[in-house]
Amino acid sequence: MSDVFWLSKTGMHDLAHLHFADADASYEDARYAMFGVPYDATTSFKPGARFGPRAIRELSFNFEPYDPSTGVDFCEVPVADLGDLSVLRLPEDLVGQVADVTGDIVRDGKVPVMLGGEHTATIGAVRAVRPEVYVVCDAHLDLRDELDGTAYSHGCVTRRVLDTVGDVVIIGARSGDSEQFEVAAERTRLYTADTVRELGIAAVLREVLGEFGGRRIYLSIDADAIDCCLTPGLGTPEPFGLTPLDIREVVRTLAPHAAGFDYVEVAPFDAGQTAAVAAQVVREFIARHWVAGR
Numbered sequence: 353m354s355d356v357f358w359l360s361k362t363g364m365h366d367l368a369h370l371h372f373a374d375a376d377a378s379y380e381d382a383r384y385a386m387f388g389v390p391y392d393a394t395t396s397f398k399p400g401a402r403f404g405p406r407a408i409r410e411l412s413f414n415f416e417p418y419d420p421s422t423g424v425d426f427c428e429v430p431v432a433d434l435g436d437l438s439v440l441r442l443p444e445d446l447v448g449q450v451a452d453v454t455g456d457i458v459r460d461g462k463v464p465v466m467l468g469g470e471h472t473a474t475i476g477a478v479r480a481v482r483p484e485v486y487v488v489c490d491a492h493l494d495l496r497d498e499l500d501g502t503a504y505s506h507g508c509v510t511r512r513v514l515d516t517v518g519d520v521v522i523i524g525a526r527s528g529d530s531e532q533f534e535v536a537a538e539r540t541r542l543y544t545a546d547t548v549r550e551l552g553i554a555a556v557l558r559e560v561l562g563e564f565g566g567r568r569i570y571l572s573i574d575a576d577a578i579d580c581c582l583t584p585g586l587g588t589p590e591p592f593g594l595t596p597l598d599i600r601e602v603v604r605t606l607a608p609h610a611a612g613f614d615y616v617e618v619a620p621f622d623a624g625q626t627a628a629v630a631a632q633v634v635r636e637f638i639a640r641h642w643v644a645g646r
Contacts (some may be wrong), residue, residue, distance in 0.1 A: 468616025
């Protein structure tokens with residue numbers, strides 16, 4: 353890889369569990385390259401998502417390596433945890449950093465798995481992966497053209513993705529101004545949280561696969577897609593959302609079609625619920641993608 357700014361994983365970092373459990377492969381041997389983006393500079397409500405990557409990694413050590421639903425033992429899956437990006441301050445610079453790192457991973461024939469950190473980082477990852485379809489689970493539409501003086505705010509992520517990806521699917525949204533809902537109706541396939549509750553997540557995913565199956569997907573999970581009463585470690589909490597089981601079903605269904613994945617916006621000031629769900633969903637993505645490719 354080119355010279356990217358990773359934190360060392362030696363010495364006390366290992367003792368502090370600053371790597372994902374069982375992500376012990378060398379980069380050369382890895383099929384999946386994981387990295388964290390500890391950044392929340394554009395957060396508009398509660399800061400704390402910068403601590404998300406660390407919390408997700410720490411919670412990952414709570415779980416057994418064996419996944420009974422797939423028969424996958426994570427000790428046998430070649431995953432490398434590259435550590436955390438030493439992030440730049442300005443959001444547009446951060447987007448460039450993430451694009452550079454993700455681009456290296458993709459060119460080396462590996463699948464990028466990103467841990468956030470605020471959602472802004474996803475813009476860079478999507479630019480590098482260049483998917484045909486972007487699927488995001490999010491409480492918020494994130495379709496503002498700018499917020500607080502920047503076009504690279506966490507509230508502008510899906511709008512920036514639309515600059516480069518023609519087909520966008522939003523699942524679980526329940527927050528946005530009238531202009532954003534107009535943009536969503538015109539330019540995306542939107543399944544609000546109410547729609548998911550009415551149709552069921554299985555029916556929603558059948559529709560998504562019916563239209564986009566077989567195409568390269570980038571899959572992004574914003575932690576606040578889940579009802580904040582269930583996972584309260586969030587910077588911008590919204591009630592009446594999806595459930596952890598809904599998110600798991602999205603990942604199980606779409607992982608085989610994905611060329612890149614992230615789980616972002618974990619702000620771990622709860623009792624660990626939000627990071628625990630994130631860690632397990634990351635494992636679900638890797639297991640389902642690995643089995644499909646194998």
